[in-house]
Amino acid sequence: MTKEPTVLLAPGVWRIPLIGDFVNGFMLRDEDGQVTLIDMGIARSGPKVMAALASIGSGPSDVTRLMLTHAHPDHAGGAKHVADATGREFGVHEADAEFVRTGLGPPRDRNIPLGRLFAKLPSKFPAAPVGETFTDNQVIPFAGGIRVIHTPGHSPGHASYLHEGSGVLITGDAIFNVRGLRWPIKAFCTDFTMTTQTAHRLAEVDYTTAAFTHGPELTDNPREHIRKFLSAHGAR
Numbered sequence: 001m002t003k004e005p006t007v008l009l010a011p012g013v014w015r016i017p018l019i020g021d022f023v024n025g026f027m028l029r030d031e032d033g034q035v036t037l038i039d040m041g042i043a044r045s046g047p048k049v050m051a052a053l054a055s056i057g058s059g060p061s062d063v064t065r066l067m068l069t070h071a072h073p074d075h076a077g078g079a080k081h082v083a084d085a086t087g088r089e090f091g092v093h094e095a096d097a098e099f100v101r102t103g104l105g106p107p108r109d110r111n112i113p114l115g116r117l118f119a120k121l122p123s124k125f126p127a128a129p130v131g132e133t134f135t136d137n138q139v140i141p142f143a144g145g146i147r148v149i150h151t152p153g154h155s156p157g158h159a160s161y162l163h164e165g166s167g168v169l170i171t172g173d174a175i176f177n178v179r180g181l182r183w184p185i186k187a188f189c190t191d192f193t194m195t196t197q198t199a200h201r202l203a204e205v206d207y208t209t210a211a212f213t214h215g216p217e218l219t220d221n222p223r224e225h226i227r228k229f230l231s232a233h234g235a236r
C-alpha cells in the first residue's frame, strides 16, 4: 500500500493516494505553475489533498482549477474543504452538477437488490460550489488539454478524463483496478448495465497510463488490458 503523499505518473501529473491505493485523487501542474486537482476523496481526505499540493512545492493560490469525476462521497467528500482552502469552484459534468451543489448523491440502480436497500440510505457529503459544467468531448485548456469523456452509468454525469499532454487517462469509477480490473460495485451505480456499455469509450481513446480512482495505475500497455477486460466483461 502506498504511503507516500504522491505518486508521479508523468511529468507534472501525480496520483494522490487518499486511502492507500484504494481511493485516489490526482494533481496536474502546468509549466507556468498552475495546478488542477481532480477528485477529493472522502470528507476527511480534503486536508490530505492540500498536503499533497504542499509536497510538490505548490500552494493554494497555485490551484486554478478543481474537477470531479462524479458526485459520490468518496470523490466529492473532500470537495468543500478544498474549495474553501483554494477559493475555487468545481468543474464537473453537467449531469452531476446538482448533486455536488446539494451534497446529495445520485440515485442507485433499483434493478439491483442491494441498490434498492442502499437507496434508502442517502449518499451524502458536504455540498461544494460548482462553477463550470462539462459536456462530452470538451477539451479543458490545461497543460496540453484534458478531454472530458462522458462515461455515464455509475452516475448520470460520470466522466473520465484524458490528459492529452501526458497520455494519462483517469478512468474515474468507470473501471476499478482493485486486485485486477473489475467493475465498480453494482449497488452504488445509478445504472450498472449502462456502466458496462459506456466503459467501451475507454478502449477507443489513446493513452499510455491508465490511472484509476480505485486502485493503482497500469503503465504497461494499459489499453490492451482494458480492451481485454471489456471484451470479456463489457456489454454492447
Ligand SMILES: [Zn+2]
Pocket: 070, 072, 075, 154, 173, 188
Ligand atoms: Zn463512485
